[in-house]
Amino acid sequence: MRRLLLLSVLIYALLILGLASANGLIIASSIPLVVHLTATLFFAPQNLDLQVIRTLSADRISQGIPVTVTVSVTNHGSHLEEVMLEDIVPAGLEVMEGSPCVLSEMSPGQSILLEYTVCGVRGRHAFQDFKVRAGDRSGLFHRQAVLHASADLIVLPHVSWLRRVSIRPLQTHGYAGPVPARLGGSGVDFFGVRAYQSGDPMRWINWRLSARHPHAFFTNEFEQERIADVGLILDARLRSEVRVNGQSLFEHAVHATASLANVFLTDGNRVGLLVYGGFLDWIFPGYGKMQRERILQALARAEPGESMIFDKLDYIPTRFFPARSQIVLVSPLWEEDLPILIRLRARGYQLLVISQDPVSFEAKAIGSDPRASLATRIARLERTLLIRKAHQIGIQIVNWQVDQPFDQAVHATLGRIPLWFRAVGLGQRG
Amino acid sequence: MTRRLWYVSLGCATCALVAGYAIGDLWIWTLPILGLAVLRLLGQPKWVTSLELLLFVGLAAIGLWQGLPFGLMLLGMIAALIAWDIESFHQRMEVAERVDYREALERKYLQRLLIIEGSGALLAVAAVSLTVTFSFGSALLLGLLAVIGLSRTIGFLRRESD
Numbered sequence: 001m002r003r004l005l006l007l008s009v010l011i012y013a014l015l016i017l018g019l020a021s022a023n024g025l026i027i028a029s030s031i032p033l034v035v036h037l038t039a040t041l042f043f044a045p046q047n048l049d050l051q052v053i054r055t056l057s058a059d060r061i062s063q064g065i066p067v068t069v070t071v072s073v074t075n076h077g078s079h080l081e082e083v084m085l086e087d088i089v090p091a092g093l094e095v096m097e098g099s100p101c102v103l104s105e106m107s108p109g110q111s112i113l114l115e116y117t118v119c120g121v122r123g124r125h126a127f128q129d130f131k132v133r134a135g136d137r138s139g140l141f142h143r144q145a146v147l148h149a150s151a152d153l154i155v156l157p158h159v160s161w162l163r164r165v166s167i168r169p170l171q172t173h174g175y176a177g178p179v180p181a182r183l184g185g186s187g188v189d190f191f192g193v194r195a196y197q198s199g200d201p202m203r204w205i206n207w208r209l210s211a212r213h214p215h216a217f218f219t220n221e222f223e224q225e226r227i228a229d230v231g232l233i234l235d236a237r238l239r240s241e242v243r244v245n246g247q248s249l250f251e252h253a254v255h256a257t258a259s260l261a262n263v264f265l266t267d268g269n270r271v272g273l274l275v276y277g278g279f280l281d282w283i284f285p286g287y288g289k290m291q292r293e294r295i296l297q298a299l300a301r302a303e304p305g306e307s308m309i310f311d312k313l314d315y316i317p318t319r320f321f322p323a324r325s326q327i328v329l330v331s332p333l334w335e336e337d338l339p340i341l342i343r344l345r346a347r348g349y350q351l352l353v354i355s356q357d358p359v360s361f362e363a364k365a366i367g368s369d370p371r372a373s374l375a376t377r378i379a380r381l382e383r384t385l386l387i388r389k390a391h392q393i394g395i396q397i398v399n400w401q402v403d404q405p406f407d408q409a410v411h412a413t414l415g416r417i418p419l420w421f422r423a424v425g426l427g428q429r430g
Numbered sequence: 431m432t433r434r435l436w437y438v439s440l441g442c443a444t445c446a447l448v449a450g451y452a453i454g455d456l457w458i459w460t461l462p463i464l465g466l467a468v469l470r471l472l473g474q475p476k477w478v479t480s481l482e483l484l485l486f487v488g489l490a491a492i493g494l495w496q497g498l499p500f501g502l503m504l505l506g507m508i509a510a511l512i513a514w515d516i517e518s519f520h521q522r523m524e525v526a527e528r529v530d531y532r533e534a535l536e537r538k539y540l541q542r543l544l545i546i547e548g549s550g551a552l553l554a555v556a557a558v559s560l561t562v563t564f565s566f567g568s569a570l571l572l573g574l575l576a577v578i579g580l581s582r583t584i585g586f587l588r589r590e591s592d
Binding site for chain 1: 480
């Protein structure tokens with residue numbers, strides 16, 4: 001537009017100067033400019049009639065996996081001398097290969113194919129707009145249009161492999177699974193002894209005990225192993241988000257939640273998810289691969305948010321989780337959260353808290369300033385005290401320093417300590 | 431190809447105007463022309479392109495007012511216009527990450543540009559060569575008509591162009 005204005009101003013100026021000075025040569029000198037302007041107008045683009053079709057090589061991917069975006073643009077209108085086609089790549093996606101932008105000429109009926117590869121961060125990325133700018137060869141006149149070609153790309157959170165996470169909820173389901181059910185029956189671990197009943201296998205008879213009671217037989221009982229209800233709660237409050245050097249503590253929490261959901265569902269448990277942040281986002285408890293997909297998609301769209309209502313954990317909808325089930329809270333944990341956790345314990349829930357350590361996460365960026373070191377030390381003491389209090393009320397806590405692999409952190413805290421190790425008094429957990 | 435033609439047209443515009451002013455013994459006016467040409471060759475920012483056209487056309491008009499040779503002034507003006515247009519085309523090509531049929535685009539662009547500017551030059555020369563006598567009133571009327579017609583055309587173009 002500025003170029004058009006400049007050309008117009010020059011033509012006017014020459015004409016006015018020519019008229020004012022009564023100099024025909026000056027007026028004649030404006031003719032090339034007038035010819036340039038009118039010829040360009042003659043070739044100016046007409047109305048745009050383009051069809052855009054966008055396809056993605058995959059609509060759901062894991063982080064770090066590239067996706068090829070193919071956009072086909074067909075011209076159903078008149079000839080376009082110079083057309084700039086630009087696909088608007090959503091924020092959060094990075095173009096790895098190819099280009100989402102092309103400058104070309106388009107004859108009627110001609111199609112142009114744009115192909116490029118993107119890679120993105122966790123989340124739901126919506127492709128919407130496609131920008132077209134057609135102009136004449138001199139670039140004086142142009143027409144713009146924003147065409148819509150929707151496509152969604154979901155980048156799922158990274159799921160890492162975990163060894164079995166041992167949980168012990170008070171209530172289990174009737175189906176066989178890996179969770180100790182606190183009930184005697186067939187199983188692996190010794191549970192107790194009861195009077196012999198006809199039909200009990202001979203190899204279950206406790207001969208040593210039966211020898212002490214000449215008129216009775218006793219049978220060993222083993223702890224039944226069943227599946228359980230597991231409720232995952234992801235703390236997405238803004239206060240739980242810490243960003244250091246472009247790294248986010250919340251991303252680690254999402255990764256941990258995804259990995260836990262995967263391991264619990266693989267074990268056959270019924271798993272639900274609650275994202276507690278700016279608003280509540282939940283997935284009702286369910287089993288299997290479909291449930292895994294639902295949970296991963298919910299985690300893909302999870303963002304830290306702020307809300308006056310959900311600023312504290314007071315409003316966790318407990319009716320969402322079956323009574324006496326296992327709750328796994330993934331949160332950095334704050335002092336004011338403790339009373340709510342006590343309340344949950346009092347209601348019979350077994351609580352496991354995966355607490356990504358914000359102090360050590362932030363300490364890396366603070367440096368070695370003596371005052372900062374002192375502040376870090378105080379914060380670390382406060383956190384140790386908080387974790388100890390939580391232990392005292394019967395909450396299992398995994399204090400996860402996020403530079404450590406998640407599986408290692410979980411296994412170090414919840415894994416079974418070898419018998420010989422316990423026998424010599426080592427490996428006791430505080 | 432376009433780059434080479436840009437150098438040629440810039441050189442042509444500079445030489446034509448400098449020669450015109452030198453013939454008229456107005457050496458002082460050649461300094462801004464040469465200065466701007468050097469600035470452009472050093473690759474100064476985008477806005478200099480527009481300043482260059484403005485200055486070259488302005489100097490050509492002043493030259494005509496001063497009675498300098500019409501041919502040289504017209505050549506300087508048209509060459510500056512070509513350089514200005516090519517620069518814009520070149521920038522559009524550079525901004526695009528991918529250009530399909532680049533050579534064909536360049537060829538067609540240059541063909542059209544040369545035809546348009548050639549026609550413009552011919553028309554201008556014809557306008558000067560043909561002598562038609564007008565009274566002052568008729569000339570004024572024609573001039574006003576031209577201005578009004580041009581205003582309406584430009585107004586229409588501005589509305590049409592997004």
